[in-house]
Amino acid sequence: MANETIPYKIYLEESEMPRYWYNVRADMKNKPAPLINPATHEPMSASDLAPVFCDELIAQELDNDTREYPIPQEILGFYKMYRPSPLVRAYCLEEKLQTPAKIYYKFEGNNTSGSHKLNSAIAQAYYAKKQGLKGVTTETGAGQWGTALSMACAYLGLDCKVYMVKVSYEQKPFRREVMRTYGASVTPSPSDTTSIGRKILAEHPGTTGSLGCAISEAVEVATSTPGYRYVLGSVLNQVLLHQSVIGLETKIALDKYGIKPDIIIGCAGGGSNLGGLISPFMGEKLRGEADYRIIAVEPASCPSFTRGVFAYDFCDTGMVCPLAKMYTLGADYIPAPNHAGGLRYHGMSPVLSQLYHDGYMEATSVPQTKVFEAAEFFARSEGILPAPESSHAIRVAIDEALKCKETGEEKTIVFGLSGTGYFDLVAYQKFNDGLMDDYIPTDEELQESFSKLPKVD
């Protein structure tokens, strides 16, 4: 079954691991639009952002020019605890599909956070520590980001305060316990620990919370507690910078075996996984050195690339953060309650939004039952139970491989398997019981949401 020259799993030696992050903005002709102040519509400066974010992270956020950032030695040490991640040749999947396509996936799930989120969590925690801070705050919904941040803070001896949407706190106690085991304090949001939380509790005593409210609480605590800053796991430019380690490792591994991908596929929520995976390949494309088909895959129920608008919008539903120019469904947009496949964010990384706008990548959306069918097929073929998010990429990789089967083309497909589904079994159960259905928003719903976008010239 196996091609003798390519192993099932390509692990880089530690000496081959990337020693810098790649900043794709340096190679973009059209830079991503700056974050702007919601009141003045002026670009946010470093000093505007300083009360909220760590200083070095702000510098990274605003830097559109430096191509390579050396990865600090301490972060390299932490990376070695769970990286390099394997680039897997999906021999078994290929055989089950009977496709001439060669399929590879970069697997980021082999760590306790269960996803790629740790790559940026450790970086952000490191810079907070370096700045002499006592701790960081953040919000979490399903809990992957919160888990990753808890792990990073435990390693560095940094305090970690996580505001977890109350309904998730109550319904997903296992993620919460992982965070507590790593020493994080986890507070159900809204809570009485913040003024915004108390206000919301007074107005809506029975509320189960929202991501927007959790962000507001986390930002309030960060800005009002000496020695604390707020950190975020996706969307931001700095996060894509850290996540470039995924793509760099992938490229080194492919180059080592002389493999050139034809198609690169990643799931897209806020863009951290996709942006990280494609970075060095996109760089080659931007510099005219190579060409690749790059495909972003999003859920049909939350289709920001494929049905959103490219406009300034709030990053959070609580509307306390700066405005970002991005593909968005509107900050109020919430996927239907039956949506179990993750990737619920209304917007998209400004970097990826600009690249998509400029025609450097494609996007497609898939309904969730098709996503879980692909997830199950993949699990039974390759052994790994994938995260619902990652399974969006699996769906399209399988579809492209099946096209190759029809045409006889031996294309090389690389996709990002960003995480495992061990904490998503409620969704799998729904699928296994035949109770999962699809939801696609109507044009009217989206227009209604777009009408509430902030007016920015």
Next chain:
Amino acid sequence: MANETIPYKIYLEESEMPRYWYNVRADMKNKPAPLINPATHEPMSASDLAPVFCDELIAQELDNDTREYPIPQEILGFYKMYRPSPLVRAYCLEEKLQTPAKIYYKFEGNNTSGSHKLNSAIAQAYYAKKQGLKGVTTETGAGQWGTALSMACAYLGLDCKVYMVKVSYEQKPFRREVMRTYGASVTPSPSDTTSIGRKILAEHPGTTGSLGCAISEAVEVATSTPGYRYVLGSVLNQVLLHQSVIGLETKIALDKYGIKPDIIIGCAGGGSNLGGLISPFMGEKLRGEADYRIIAVEPASCPSFTRGVFAYDFCDTGMVCPLAKMYTLGADYIPAPNHAGGLRYHGMSPVLSQLYHDGYMEATSVPQTKVFEAAEFFARSEGILPAPESSHAIRVAIDEALKCKETGEEKTIVFGLSGTGYFDLVAYQKFNDGLMDDYIPTDEELQESFSKLPKVD
């Protein structure tokens, strides 16, 4: 922090992976006592076992002489999907402990079953398929073995019927859903699908089931359904044979870097993980080629090595299986309900029992709160959330490393990290909430249990 010559993680090349399993029985002067028929007390022959087990597995079970079993090509292919597993140098743990000891762990948790169980599941499923069977049956408690077997059967296109103890079926729905996602049928036991299940349900309508009952149901279905056999995930000689891949990989990796361990530590329930890890080292010890301290770690609440008796006993509480000579607490022994740390089996692998009886290894028991303290310390140092079972080995590895800190000795400690704790968060929650306590059986309880052992000359 890092010793430059030893990487954080030693991954073998695929070409370096072991191509045979090692049968430690071939080097034992005192062979493990044979399984005997509970009625006649005669040794079980291959034909006695044929209605229950697959033919080739019976041959492996009874073969005390063949030293090396070539691993079939198809199994090597499956192994490559998730093996080699990393041998990790615990630099971060060493630093947090400030110990001169050098600590390594063999990590078997990076696959969807979450443990080493897959190593034997794929082998057993393979031989069932090769025999032309339609499917296999098994029982599962917490669900790791059932998950592993489901994955193996999905890969090979074999039907898999799992009888899951009813209380686990209801309280641990996530493991159940993983098995269903891999296409297994999972039946809460006792059920109305078997005569023994119906009998128990009639006698005890409200029962939440037991492992003994689940075994009885799985064996009944295997022996009464054409084309089916029963498979088991621990205790048996064949399982230790397959699990030798853990130790063989460990030894190859250590040899590659010229490392000779002083102490080898593993947790012990039925013995599959410990037996696999120590196999090749024990072989050297038996042949007089090297010496190692080998330590089995068991929970204080289920101390078969340290407080059990070496005697013939039933392998199952349902008493339908042959008798095995082993260290046992009595087939009726059930750890206290507050025991959350796994390793609940009343007996122990006959191979390990004989080796322990003959003085080739040590055993120690640890209370569960100390185990979870070690688990948390390890998670915060090394990033991986360990299984409670594996954390027994972590506890003793840390204790040995702390002894080195006192004496200044630079001992090399290798322990088995057999799995992850992602599905054990109810236990972690209990620990995090300070609600976990210890239970140690009294001598009277154990004597009462021993008095029910079958009388065998």
